[in-house]
Amino acid sequence: MRPADRAEGASSALAELFREHHMELVGLAVLMVGDLATAEDVVQDAFEGLHRGWQGLHQPSSGLAYVRSSVLNGCRSVHRRAAVARRHAPRLAELAIQPDELPTAAERGELAQALRLLPRRQREVLVLRYYLDLDAAEIAATLQITQGAVRTTVARGLAALARQLGED
Amino acid sequence: MASLEDRLRSELRQIVDDTMGQGSVRPLRAPARRRKRRLVRWLAPVTAMAAVIGVITTATLARSLAPQQSPVAVTGMPPYYVTVDYVTVDHAENATATIHASATGTALSSVRLPTARNVPTGQLFFWSISAAADDQTFLIQQAQELFMLRVSADGRSAQLSELPVRLPPTADVALSPDGSTAAIESMSSCRTMEFTVGYEPACTNTEIRLISLGTGVTTRTWSTTAVTSPGAWISWTRASQVLFLWPGTAGATGQAADLWLLDVSAPGSNLLAARPVPMPGGYEPSSPVPYAFLTPDGSTVIFSAMTDDSSAGTQAVSARTGKLLYMLGQHTGVDPSGCNVLSLGPAGLHALVRCGGPSVFLGRVDNGRFTRLPGITDSYGVAAW
Numbered sequence: 322m323r324p325a326d327r328a329e330g331a332s333s334a335l336a337e338l339f340r341e342h343h344m345e346l347v348g349l350a351v352l353m354v355g356d357l358a359t360a361e362d363v364v365q366d367a368f369e370g371l372h373r374g375w376q377g378l379h380q381p382s383s384g385l386a387y388v389r390s391s392v393l394n395g396c397r398s399v400h401r402r403a404a405v406a407r408r409h410a411p412r413l414a415e416l417a418i419q420p421d422e423l424p425t426a427a428e429r430g431e432l433a434q435a436l437r438l439l440p441r442r443q444r445e446v447l448v449l450r451y452y453l454d455l456d457a458a459e460i461a462a463t464l465q466i467t468q469g470a471v472r473t474t475v476a477r478g479l480a481a482l483a484r485q486l487g488e489d
Numbered sequence: 490m491a492s493l494e495d496r497l498r499s500e501l502r503q504i505v506d507d508t509m510g511q512g513s514v515r516p517l518r519a520p521a522r523r524r525k526r527r528l529v530r531w532l533a534p535v536t537a538m539a540a541v542i543g544v545i546t547t548a549t550l551a552r553s554l555a556p557q558q559s560p561v562a563v564t565g566m567p568p569y570y571v572t573v574d575y576v577t578v579d580h581a582e583n584a585t586a587t588i589h590a591s592a593t594g595t596a597l598s599s600v601r602l603p604t605a606r607n608v609p610t611g612q613l614f615f616w617s618i619s620a621a622a623d624d625q626t627f628l629i630q631q632a633q634e635l636f637m638l639r640v641s642a643d644g645r646s647a648q649l650s651e652l653p654v655r656l657p658p659t660a661d662v663a664l665s666p667d668g669s670t671a672a673i674e675s676m677s678s679c680r681t682m683e684f685t686v687g688y689e690p691a692c693t694n695t696e697i698r699l700i701s702l703g704t705g706v707t708t709r710t711w712s713t714t715a716v717t718s719p720g721a722w723i724s725w726t727r728a729s730q731v732l733f734l735w736p737g738t739a740g741a742t743g744q745a746a747d748l749w750l751l752d753v754s755a756p757g758s759n760l761l762a763a764r765p766v767p768m769p770g771g772y773e774p775s776s777p778v779p780y781a782f783l784t785p786d787g788s789t790v791i792f793s794a795m796t797d798d799s800s801a802g803t804q805a806v807s808a809r810t811g812k813l814l815y816m817l818g819q820h821t822g823v824d825p826s827g828c829n830v831l832s833l834g835p836a837g838l839h840a841l842v843r844c845g846g847p848s849v850f851l852g853r854v855d856n857g858r859f860t861r862l863p864g865i866t867d868s869y870g871v872a873a874w
Contacts, residue, residue, distance in 0.1 A: 349502070351509065359506050360508075370847070372698065387847045390846075390848065391847045392846070394845045394849055432496055432497060433501070451494060452501040452505070454498075479497075482493060
């Protein structure tokens with residue numbers, strides 16, 4: 322295959338991946354970082370990274386796992402710097418300025434709040450399982466852990482959620 | 490358990506639908522200039538397909554000037570580096586400090602950090618690490634606690650001791666070159682504020698403190714009530730200077746900058762007296778938080794960034810003019826979108842860099858090359874030498 326054909330094929334595959342999965346990946350990022358603009362930035366970064374790394378993929382079919390993993394890593398980086406602001410949130414009352422009234426996505430429901438209190442790995446696994454409907458193999462590929470660890474983490478995460486919601 | 494699973498599915502979808510319903514989802518944009526934060530966030534939306542093609546075209550066509558390599562031969566690499574990486578043990582979040590040989594990455598010894606105390610359930614906390622100039626003394630921050638790690642000369646043993654300092658919820662900590670003092674950048678009164686083009690976190694109380702590590706006593710404080718963006722990064726560049734991050738903040742002269750230099754030997758307590766550090770034209774930090782370091786002589790800023798040709802590398806720019814001086818190394822074979830310098834060797838010629846993408850890893854950048862090193866597997870992992 323000529324280089325030009327390869328490039329065209331890569332563009333086509335990337336465009337298809339984008340068409341089919343962009344929205345769900347933004348949704349995944351929304352659940353992890355809490356706001357749309359940041360989620361869009363994270364997904365943008367992930368697709369740019371995928372484009373640059375496309376030639377290095379062992380198989381084009383692994384592009385989706387690549388971009389999902391990139392989105393989750395991007396969300397963790399956002400957490401790192403956003404935590405500075407969040408840690409000081411209780412002090413807002415001291416300010417004359419009214420705090421922002423837009424609730425974050427994660428503040429919108431009892432169950433979502435309980436999810437937020439879980440250890441990071443459990444939270445990620447549950448979101449991948451119940452928002453993206455991924456199976457154990459897909460979650461394992463995304464998080465680079467074993468399928469056994471995925472199953473254990475799902476079970477423990479659900480149990481922890483049930484405890485927090487008083488349903489155990 | 491089935492009902493809980495159904496509720497989880499339903500509520501997660503509802504959250505996403507509600508959030509996305511607040512505004513149309515923005516399509517991808519061409520990458521150039523997109524990291525100027527609040528200035529350009531919404532300036533260039535194009536159709537999704539056109540943008541994908543634009544990304545491809547931009548990256549394919551852009552092959553311009555090859556940056557110069559470092560003019561100085563590789564010398565003075567610290568004998569080892571220390572990583573602090575997130576690990577999960579019995580589903581609890583813990584960290585281990587590991588000493589690695591710099592040349593090979595081989596793990597020489599390790600010390601488990603105690604479980605972080607006083608962290609509310611579910612609250613995020615992070616680690617940071619910085620090194621003194623003696624190559625053997627490291628300051629580790631874990632949530633609101635500080636630890637001193639003293640490493641033996643051969644790197645094969647290390648002693649961890651907790652310091653008599655209780656940090657405020659804080660942005661970052663840096664160790665002075667002589668190992669006696671910590672510079673602490675902290676922010677409070679932070680909230681999401683509406684700017685012209687969207688909502689961004691901002692703080693109205695920013696402070697840098699110097700703390701004696703022997704006594705825990707604060708010896709100097711600089712502060713401001715000006716609106717700043719959370720920076721979460723500081724480094725102690727020389728005995729009398731600290732470099733810190735204030736993304737997009739305007740200083741006393743009204744000049745906006747990301748990186749600021751504070752002379753801690755000068756009198757005064759106004760943080761706005763810090764000097765903005767110019768960055769090169771076309772500067773495009775490869776990550777939203779462009780960690781940077783100053784060389785020991787104070788003349789050169791080292792950071793990782795995208796270059797004008799959409800590649801990435803660790804660059805050296807003049808701290809006075811912002812002009813690109815040389816490249817420590819290109820990040821060849823590495824997704825360039827998410828690399829950050831974590832630590833700079835004392836000679837200023839060797840950088841430890843953490844890169845993101847589908848997986849997170851550490852590398853050494855020197856002599857024009859990027860060399861992958863073990864020790865970090867998680868976005869929360871940190872390293873210093």
